[in-house]
Amino acid sequence: MFKIGLIINPLAGLGGTVALKGSDGMAEQARALGAEPRALQRSSLALAELVALKDHVRIYTVAGDMGETVCRTLGLPFEICYRPGNPTTAGDTHQAVPLLVQRGIDLLLFAGGDGTARDICAEVPEHLCVLGIPAGVKIHSGVYGVTPAGTGRLLARLVRGEPVSLMAAEVMDIDEAAFREGRVRARRYGEMLIPGELSYVQAVKVAGKESAELVLTDIADDIIERMDDDTWYIMGSGTTVAAVMERLGLENTLLGVDLVYRKRLVVSDLDARSLYDQIRDKQCKLVITLIGGQGHIFGRGNQQLSPEVIKAVGRDNIWLLATKAKLNSLHGRPLRVDTNDPGLDRELGGLMRVITGYHDEVLVRVANPEDEAE
Incomplete structure (x- = not known):
């Protein structure tokens, strides 16, 4: 049985379609401009690759839209380990990660952008493999799959027991406020261990000139x-x-x-x-x-x-x-x-x-x- 920890940032990517250059602290403004959440839909695209393998996986996740909703919709076996507040915040991610790790998970799967990757990186142990579903506005970090479906295919390979190399990948993020003013201030927040498959995992910081x-x-x-x-x-x-x-x-x-x-x-x-x-x-x-x-x-x-x-x-x-x-x-x-x-x-x-x-x-x-x- 392959044990997967799952955390979804339901607000990830909310500011992208309305040109807010990110979603950090901008959820209400994004919604007022007509933005619609996309993290759950993109997470579903990735996790759909596991439906045929559901007898071989067990997912430990967070209640509601931080994981439960997608698992329930796809019929994947899951167990709730944490119940977030309403609305959800980065603090919920920080609290949930250690609880999922305690369940002996083989991999921590998460959906979001660079802000979410930062939150995960701050809590996850160095030895644990992680993999990101790209759902945010800012995705400069090298811990995400090239697409949601690509992330799912790589995850399916792991579940099937196919040999996959591991590598350390950087977690990067930029100052959104400065970015909205046309200035790029990037910072490296650490590294996380990921499946090192170049065909499926994106390069670090390749989206855009900056x-x-x-x-x-x-x-x-x-x-x-x-x-x-x-x-x-x-x-x-x-x-x-x-x-x-x-x-x-x-x-x-x-x-x-x-x-x-x-x-x-x-x-x-x-x-x-x-x-x-x-x-x-x-x-x-x-x-x-x-x-x-x-x-x-x-x-x-x-x-x-x-x-x-x-x-x-x-x-x-x-x-x-x-x-x-x-x-x-x-x-x-x-x-x-x-x-x-x-x-x-x-x-x-x-x-x-x-x-x-x-x-x-x-x-x-x-x-x-x-x-x-x-």
């Missing part, structure tokens, strides 16, 4: 922390690498290749020959990104990174950067390499680490079609 900036900052901070004073860094083209240069306070050639040593810019916009002459006898790291939608690492807009340069650096010294949104845009396709050296292309094949955030990496396959067919 979110992309946040995740690029995370990636840049990770790279800068890794840098040492004995290594030369070849900085490739693209906005992801540009974010690292910006964080270092260095000028950047967006569509070119720069060379950095001891966190100082040495040479800008190098061509292939000049770059090779600069690094052939040095300890180097190559910092690059991939092309979104295509997945090319080499051979598309960065021909300055010639086969000679790549061989001089070595495969193990390539730092590949990408947001999870960019990886998701590949829809499971492998990364591609087109160095104009077929032998090198094959050597670059296989699993490669991709830095996707601060202390956050995933393994992605590098393979060209011609090599896959062999």
